[in-house]
Amino acid sequence: MMQLINCRLRLTLQDGRTMVGQLLAYDKHLNLVLADCEETRRSRTTEQRRTLGLVMLRGCHIISMAPEGGPGAEDNKTRTPAATMMGPGAGRAAGRGVPPPGAPVGLAGPVPGMYAGMPMPPRPQ
Template sequence: MPSAPKQGAHGKASKLLTLIDCRLNVTLNDRRNLIGTFLAFDKHLNLVLSDTEEVRSITTPSPPGLPSTKVEKKLRRSLGLVILRGENVVCVTVEGPKPPKPTKRVATGGPGGATGMGRGQPTMGGPQQGLGAGGVYGVGGGGMGRGR
């Protein structure tokens, strides 16, 4: 009978490669959850997440004098770019799919569109101004009425 293929570090790496750019929910051994975009990992299964948000659930007992109920609050804070040590990761789940690949957009004319104006192109109407337009003797092109 053929034996089942062993899944070592290479099998885990190939699965993690398919999750690059996905939104992941990572549970740590201190019961915190980090939700972020998965960027990279290494052989120790350290993870790099961007746009990360920490989510903690805190249960607080009711104030004295009220019926005993526990109130659960979710605290959220933004962390940004995070590197997680693989030893602290307990569970990794996919929170959202990869974002769609951006399509190439070609800029067309419209507001803010560039036109070919600047040096070397005459302006509309009127005489051309500048150094070669009959200004100072000896500077620029030949001035009008001034010979050498």
């Protein structure tokens, strides 16, 4: 199912309707979210089409699914990579690339008379 995200699907429903739209999301119950969805109803004499837009379909009503086309090529051309976009939500660490400052002079090692691994003296309460 993950391969079908952003692809156009043709779905057949229990009542005979056909839906064609771009798959945006699905869940474990096979509920689907379709963008730019178009519904087609066929009767014996006519075929009615209507544009629905953004649709959420319940999985228990779906009889068949067939990919109609891959992801839209025009969408990939206009989309900019997320790494190049700047603006709200782009967090950067302060001082990135600069090493953290060392300890001040005189505080770089243990206090004279103490060695590494020696237990701390008891604190007065």
